[in-house]
Amino acid sequence: MSLLRSRELILAFAILALLIAIAARFPGFVTPRNLAKVFTDTSPLILLALGQMIVILTRCIDLSVAANLALCGMVAALLDGAGIPLPVILPTVVALGAALGAVNGLLVWKLAIPSIVVTLGTMTIYRGTIFLLTGGAWINAHQMSDAFKAFPRAMILGLPVMAWIAILAILGVAVLLSRTPLGRAFYAVGGNPHAAVYTGISVGRTQFAAFVIAGALAGLTGYLWVARYAVAYVDIAAGFELDVVAACVIGGIALTGGSGTVAGAVMGALFLGIIKNALPVVGISPFWQMAISGAAILIAIAVHAASQRESGRIILRQAEEQA
Amino acid sequence: MSTTEETPMRATGRQIPDRLTRPGARLLKSWEALLLIVAVAIFILNSLASPYFLDPWNLSDATFNFTEKAMIAFAMAMLIIAGEIDLSVGAIIALASTVMGVAMTEGASTFVIVLLGLGTGLACGAFNGILVARFGLPSIVVTIGTMSLFRGISYIVLGDGAFTGYPPSFAWFGQGYVFWVITVELVIFAIAALIFGVLLHRTNFGRAVYAIGNNATAARFSGIRVERVKFILFLLTGLLSGIAAICLTSRLGSTRPSIATGFELEVVTIVVLGGVSILGGAGSIPGVVLAAFVMGLVTFGLGLLNVPGIVMSIIVGALLIGVIALPRLWFMLRRR
Numbered sequence: 001m002s003l004l005r006s007r008e009l010i011l012a013f014a015i016l017a018l019l020i021a022i023a024a025r026f027p028g029f030v031t032p033r034n035l036a037k038v039f040t041d042t043s044p045l046i047l048l049a050l051g052q053m054i055v056i057l058t059r060c061i062d063l064s065v066a067a068n069l070a071l072c073g074m075v076a077a078l079l080d081g082a083g084i085p086l087p088v089i090l091p092t093v094v095a096l097g098a099a100l101g102a103v104n105g106l107l108v109w110k111l112a113i114p115s116i117v118v119t120l121g122t123m124t125i126y127r128g129t130i131f132l133l134t135g136g137a138w139i140n141a142h143q144m145s146d147a148f149k150a151f152p153r154a155m156i157l158g159l160p161v162m163a164w165i166a167i168l169a170i171l172g173v174a175v176l177l178s179r180t181p182l183g184r185a186f187y188a189v190g191g192n193p194h195a196a197v198y199t200g201i202s203v204g205r206t207q208f209a210a211f212v213i214a215g216a217l218a219g220l221t222g223y224l225w226v227a228r229y230a231v232a233y234v235d236i237a238a239g240f241e242l243d244v245v246a247a248c249v250i251g252g253i254a255l256t257g258g259s260g261t262v263a264g265a266v267m268g269a270l271f272l273g274i275i276k277n278a279l280p281v282v283g284i285s286p287f288w289q290m291a292i293s294g295a296a297i298l299i300a301i302a303v304h305a306a307s308q309r310e311s312g313r314i315i316l317r318q319a320e321e322q323a
Numbered sequence: 324m325s326t327t328e329e330t331p332m333r334a335t336g337r338q339i340p341d342r343l344t345r346p347g348a349r350l351l352k353s354w355e356a357l358l359l360i361v362a363v364a365i366f367i368l369n370s371l372a373s374p375y376f377l378d379p380w381n382l383s384d385a386t387f388n389f390t391e392k393a394m395i396a397f398a399m400a401m402l403i404i405a406g407e408i409d410l411s412v413g414a415i416i417a418l419a420s421t422v423m424g425v426a427m428t429e430g431a432s433t434f435v436i437v438l439l440g441l442g443t444g445l446a447c448g449a450f451n452g453i454l455v456a457r458f459g460l461p462s463i464v465v466t467i468g469t470m471s472l473f474r475g476i477s478y479i480v481l482g483d484g485a486f487t488g489y490p491p492s493f494a495w496f497g498q499g500y501v502f503w504v505i506t507v508e509l510v511i512f513a514i515a516a517l518i519f520g521v522l523l524h525r526t527n528f529g530r531a532v533y534a535i536g537n538n539a540t541a542a543r544f545s546g547i548r549v550e551r552v553k554f555i556l557f558l559l560t561g562l563l564s565g566i567a568a569i570c571l572t573s574r575l576g577s578t579r580p581s582i583a584t585g586f587e588l589e590v591v592t593i594v595v596l597g598g599v600s601i602l603g604g605a606g607s608i609p610g611v612v613l614a615a616f617v618m619g620l621v622t623f624g625l626g627l628l629n630v631p632g633i634v635m636s637i638i639v640g641a642l643l644i645g646v647i648a649l650p651r652l653w654f655m656l657r658r659r
Contacts (some may be wrong), residue, residue: 114601121644128637291475296470
């Protein structure tokens with residue numbers, strides 16, 4: 001019974017069922033090579049979902065990740081255009097992403113403005129800044145150096161670098177959350193902020209750290225996105241922030257904070273990624289994608305709510321839930 | 324309960340959130356005053372910056388910048404005060420517009436088209452409301468889901484196409500004028516402001532909304548039917564989105580599945596700028612009205628100066644953070 005309650009297991013079965021259903025008609029979809037391609041396609045979503053998960057764990061939300069990604073990607077493309085080598089560009093955009101995350105974090109920490117308001121504002125500011133940088137111009141494939149474009153696609157052991165970066169990030173965040181004091185602090189702050197204060201954890205500082213990590217991951221993803229698709233413009237990844245939140249929600253990360261796992265976030269992202277990749281293969285128009293992922297989100301939270309529901313053991317349970 | 328402090332506010336019939344009795348309450352109480360100063364300042368700046376600003380026709384057209392979003396903002400403000408949120412409003416507009424487009428291609432009359440727009444808005448609101456109020460699911464997640472679902476249906480119906488060719492009588496809602504230069508949309512906006520102002524600040528229902536936002540458990544035990552109030556609030560948000568869909572579709576004269584993309588965040592921006600606490604329990608309709616005018620004046624003024632739209636959004640974002648951050652910064656410095 002407790003196994004069935006496990007969100008990750010239910011989600012793993014859902015993904016497996018999805019794959020079997022697709023394979024029943026199109027065996028080509030589940031070949032290792034195609035699955036690797038699906039994973040690579042989903043890498044940006046996984047990277048951002050990992051960062052978003054950490055932010056959500058601390059009872060915050062970051063709506064500016066997609067704008068952060070777009071700005072860092074554009075800066076990466078501009079630096080490349082200025083002839084700066086890739087080994088310099090990469091740390092620069094990660095640092096820039098972290099700095100943009102730090103702006104969010106500082107406003108949440110020092111001024112105690114709700115994170116949804118802060119990131120709603122910085123989202124438009126970051127994306128607008130791209131326009132100021134370029135005047136709305138596009139940077140196309142022929143304006144990028146070959147090394148810049150080749151790095152995410154370079155194959156190591158049969159997988160592109162982009163997929164390896166996602167795997168490393170998954171492992172890194174998993175270690176961070178389960179093996180370090182900071183990782184436990186994320187859960188503590190989201191689970192019960194008052195208790196966290198009494199155990200000597202600074203709530204604001206922990207939330208700040210979460211935003212910085214999410215920002216750094218967004219910055220890294222910005223480079224990968226621009227280099228892989230070989231184009232940079234103001235509107236790249238527009239609306240992607242809600243896909244990221246959706247991946248977290250499907251993965252069972254509670255928006256009320258304090259609960260969620262790396263495996264959940266990754267599988268939530270993969271679930272959306274598989275749907276996105278499978279639709280054209282199965283012959284469904286891509287126009288169905290939005291409605292299907294919307295329905296998937298609703299089903300996921302309905303299942304989650306049902307698995308949480310216990311029989312009326314506690315008096316006034318309903319009132320307790322509201323509190 | 325200390326009665327002395329609450330008496331002056333009670334005279335206005337507004338529920339007083341606890342946090343307003345803390346130090347700094349006076350500034351927060353005068354949020355509307357702050358917004359009014361900002362609005363007047365931007366108005367004066369605009370009239371100095373561009374000779375075309377004070378032209379009545381220009382000013383009238385400027386109202387299109389905010390009226391559609393602001394009418395939804397009234398319902399959204401009540402929803403946020405009650406501690407919930409609806410991120411699907413832009414998608415509801417898209418779906419309502421799509422339904423109206425289908426009806427139009429089937430040769431329906433303007434009356435039927437409008438009725439279907441309102442009905443679709445109500446149905447979408449009811450769907451959100453049932454999921455949140457009846458099944459107790461968190462509204463932010465539910466409406467992220469329905470946002471994709473509603474807009475997704477529009478994409479399924481329309482693909483990459485569009486509905487055009489609405490009947491001339493339908494154009495009145497988005498392009499018509501009532502008195503000389505007063506647009507129909509501005510009249511609808513004013514009526515909505517009046518209705519929602521009375522609803523929130525003068526009725527038991529409005530009182531219940533504040534009570535739920537401040538403490539849902541206490542509200543339940545004092546006999547407020549929390550679920551029912553929340554359901555009605557989602558219905559209202561859906562209905563207002565339907566009305567906005569009629570205005571927007573009529574003004575643009577066409578339906579695309581990407582219509583009103585990003586509206587939800589702009590509506591929330593107006594609401595928050597209007598002094599409504601995103602955590603629930605505090606806020607007022609006059610504040611939302613003023614915030615709508617501030618947003619409208621800023622975008623219109625910048626438009627006259629040929630500032631590109633994306634740069635306007637930087638300024639609106641900075642305005643949102645700045646208006647909220649500056650009073651807090653000021654208190655932090657004064658406490659030292």
